[in-house]
Amino acid sequence: MSKQTITVFEHQKLLIGDDVFTTQHHKRLCDFYGTTGVPFYSLIHKGVKFNQYVGVLQLGDLTIEILPKVENNEQRKDIWRRLLIDMIWRVSSFKTHHPTASKLSIKPNAILDVYIAMYLQGIRQLIRQGLIKRYRSQEGNTVALKGNLIFGKHIQQNLVHQERFYTRHSVYDVDHELHQVLYRALLLVKRINTNVELDSEINQLQFAFPEQTNIKITKGTFDKIVLNRKTAPYGTTLEIAQLLLLNYHPDIRGGNNEVLALLFDMNVLWERFVFVTIHKYLKGTHKVREQVKKEFWQSQTEGYRSVNIYADIVITDNSDSTKVFIFDTKWKNLEGKPYPSVEDLRQMYVYHQFYNASRVALVYPSQEAKDHKGHYLKGREGDVCHLIHLGVKDTIKNFEEQIKSTTEEWIK
Known part of the structure; x- marks a missing residue:
């Protein structure tokens, strides 16, 4: 699938025929807008008008990068791209001087690239230091009697297999909620990545990360996760996973109409950036x-x-x-x-x-x-x-x- 990128500024209009923006792309934005609307843009005749949100809007094969605008800065796209990335990093709980963020070459869709690169670095670090294990309950047939025998299901499934036992028992391994969330985000990263320089690392980490039980992930999933001293190193990587997973909207009707809306309200970002800066120095x-x-x-x-x-x-x-x-x-x-x-x-x-x-x-x-x-x-x-x-x-x-x-x- 060919990947393309359009760079616009907040409050700018994008019409069908502008750059590589097609009728199909417009339809995807209309579908995503739905009947209740979204705060990121408004629909206009044969196009959209962006609001005060900045960041990345990915529509399958097309990435729309929305940058902040101060007066006439049309010729300063590269500068504003870098400033936006750094402002987001300053106001977040992510490590400000993260090596990947500084080493990553700035591409047209660099805002998304930086988050993906940061996530991959976090996953790599967790694998290197060793994924933590937890006890979990598992139910199923075993060849040895351990845990509690579930008598009804044992009779139902093992009437002619007397060598097997249907039990509920505890397992101590890496297949638990923390890793299930991180693994799902790793699969999503492979799907949404448009930077070929990151493909190899994504494949390597996906191979190295143990396959996990597939679970339904919602905001409630993250609300229930409480980190302690042992799991504290997961914090930053888990935050990026939450950001990606909760802002990804798959096409429930099939096809390739998924939307990733990684966008930030510039009013809130500006307030937080000024506050964090003043607090830092005063x-x-x-x-x-x-x-x-x-x-x-x-x-x-x-x-x-x-x-x-x-x-x-x-x-x-x-x-x-x-x-x-x-x-x-x-x-x-x-x-x-x-x-x-x-x-x-x-x-x-x-x-x-x-x-x-x-x-x-x-x-x-x-x-x-x-x-x-x-x-x-x-x-x-x-x-x-x-x-x-x-x-x-x-x-x-x-x-x-x-x-x-x-x-x-x-x-x-």
Whole structure:
């Protein structure tokens, strides 16, 4: 099967006839959209319009790579591909400086390549250190009497085979839920991989990994898995397996219309990236918290719920708890306007009052770093809302450094 890739940006339209996007591909997206819809894109006449989700959408033989967009960055696809991968890694619990991620050559569908390469490296490491064994219950015929004899089934199956015993007994081996999940993800990786450089390693690991009992895997499967000190090394690999398995949607009608939607909400990713970066650099001098809740409105009618508000990032000076700074991240382009929306300004006004904030700021991505502010005409004297534009850099390290220096300057 020939593999093809299209690279687009968030909020961009993709029409039938653009690049290698065909009527059949459009039909698959329509089928996946269904009657209830999906948040990743909307359907338009003879095409789709992508929303604020970025990542990879794989439709059988076609991979659609969706990159973030800040102003006019059409000529910076390679830079944004690398930044997106690194931003995802920074905000996840995966090891940031993983060898595979840095050594993997960046291909058009590199976002998916990196996850697959990371998964293969994790599996290889687990096999090298030895797969853990667990006790499990097994039922069936044996040639020796061990465990409990299941008398009814023994009579039913072994009436003329007196040398056999139908029993329920314990087995100590590697065929258990942890490995059953990892093995299923390994089979999926072989199916969805489009990078020929990874084919050989996938085949080798599939051969080396013991075949497992086939189980139905849902979100509940992962919710029930609890890692302990012995199984802690499985953590990262299991997370990637969950990401792949739960975002893969096989075609229940047969054929080759499966869809893999490995996509991230850019609003959430931006908030998490800014928070993780600030927390990393300020944790020694400031308390940095995210999604801090305050009670906003309480109903006086019994049975009605109260309303809470949540500030994206709250920074409190360790030496003076009255110094409170709030960042509210916005993944949007102001399109040259010197002011944000009225709704955003109202939101920041409320933060001033309810969090007793010293300063508040709306934080945007931008091609160039800049900061300007405006004051509220009523309220506490000195209440000001800053508009901070964080200039996107060519590397994640430079981007983090810019966030660090801007934040330190702002909270002085």
